[in-house]
Amino acid sequence: MRVPAAPSVASIHLEELGPQLDDLQDEVLRGLAKPAKELPCKLFYDRRGSALFEKICTLDEYYLTRTETAIMEQHAAEIAALIGERCVLIEYGSGSSSKIRILLDRIREPLYYMPIDLAKDQLLRSATAVAAAYPRLNVRPLCADYTQPFVPPSIAEDAARRVAFFPGSTIGNFHLHEAEGFLRQVGELLSHEGCLLIGVDLKKDPRLLHAAYNDSAGITAEFNLNILAHINSRFGANFRLDQFAHRARYNEQLGRIEMHLISLADQVVRVGESMILLKASEPILTEVSYKYDLDQFAALAERAGLGVRRVWTDSAQLFSVQYLVSH
Ligand code: AVI
Numbered sequence: 197m198r199v200p201a202a203p204s205v206a207s208i209h210l211e212e213l214g215p216q217l218d219d220l221q222d223e224v225l226r227g228l229a230k231p232a233k234e235l236p237c238k239l240f241y242d243r244r245g246s247a248l249f250e251k252i253c254t255l256d257e258y259y260l261t262r263t264e265t266a267i268m269e270q271h272a273a274e275i276a277a278l279i280g281e282r283c284v285l286i287e288y289g290s291g292s293s294s295k296i297r298i299l300l301d302r303i304r305e306p307l308y309y310m311p312i313d314l315a316k317d318q319l320l321r322s323a324t325a326v327a328a329a330y331p332r333l334n335v336r337p338l339c340a341d342y343t344q345p346f347v348p349p350s351i352a353e354d355a356a357r358r359v360a361f362f363p364g365s366t367i368g369n370f371h372l373h374e375a376e377g378f379l380r381q382v383g384e385l386l387s388h389e390g391c392l393l394i395g396v397d398l399k400k401d402p403r404l405l406h407a408a409y410n411d412s413a414g415i416t417a418e419f420n421l422n423i424l425a426h427i428n429s430r431f432g433a434n435f436r437l438d439q440f441a442h443r444a445r446y447n448e449q450l451g452r453i454e455m456h457l458i459s460l461a462d463q464v465v466r467v468g469e470s471m472i473l474l475k476a477s478e479p480i481l482t483e484v485s486y487k488y489d490l491d492q493f494a495a496l497a498e499r500a501g502l503g504v505r506r507v508w509t510d511s512a513q514l515f516s517v518q519y520l521v522s523h
Pocket residue numbers: 252260364365366367368369409416483484485
């Protein structure tokens with residue numbers, strides 16, 4: 197059996213697959229030119245946004261992180277047995293790379309770990325920390341926008357199987373048709389024998405959802421407003437953060453949290469060379485966060501060519517961790 201050479205932490209090499217700054221700016225401008233203005237939620241995650249999100253994950257009201265972590269810890273042995281030995285782990289939206297450790301502590305001889313994220317600084321920091329903690333693991337961070345189709349570098353052809361990991365219910369941040377396209381793309385990457393371990397937040401009492409996205413310490417509001425600061429520094433825009441307010445509401449009909457920034461006045465904002473007109477009370481949609489029921493998610497996965505093989509939930513059925521295979 198081939199055992200990969202232990203990489204030294206200093207040798208961590210980060211691979212980049214765009215996107216170009218111009219493409220991102222175009223995406224921002226296209227969103228702001230729509231009759232109902234919107235911004236891409238991937239732009240939440242600059243250095244400050246990533247730190248604010250880490251803080252959100254520790255809040256009492258934000259049940260998602262602790263519930264998912266508890267489910268994974270409780271079922272880690274079973275999950276590891278399903279995954280088997282000598283796999284390559286590909287994590288989408290790896291952020292702080294904390295939940296992958298629950299798997300790495302249990303899986304037998306994982307060969308490679310490829311964390312994929314757009315937030316480059318945090319990606320490099322987290323990948324370096326994982327490499328230091330698991331010296332026999334080959335860690336290959338990839339800075340890429342996984343919300344767009346991309347071809348990952350070929351790695352670990354000698355691995356027994358590819359395992360995609362997509363925790364946190366980030367799948368909820370895709371619109372439904374995008375979620376299907378994303379799952380199909382993951383399925384194609386997995387090929388035969390591959391599997392996807394995914395965290396999916398579930399429908400529940402809207403009061404719990406409202407509290408989770410309108411926390412009493414105001415961290416989610418700061419996180420939402422920070423997208424404007426990020427756009428200011430990255431694209432030479434001049435949004436005034438004190439001219440916008442955070443709003444997050446549960447749209448029961450569509451089964452999703454809708455997070456907006458509300459313009460507090462008639463105003464003109466410059467983004468690059470463009471001038472954007474905003475009316476008082478006009479909303480900018482910054483994020484959707486879909487909540488699924490189990491049947492609805494299984495049907496979505498089926499349409500994308502994936503089959504749900506195992507579902508673990510907490511006793512209150514707040515959150516689910518699901519094990520999917522490609523057909
Ligand atoms: C990353 N994502 C799953 C979070 C969510 O709950 O939709 C982002 C977030 N937005 C506000 N709070 C947390």
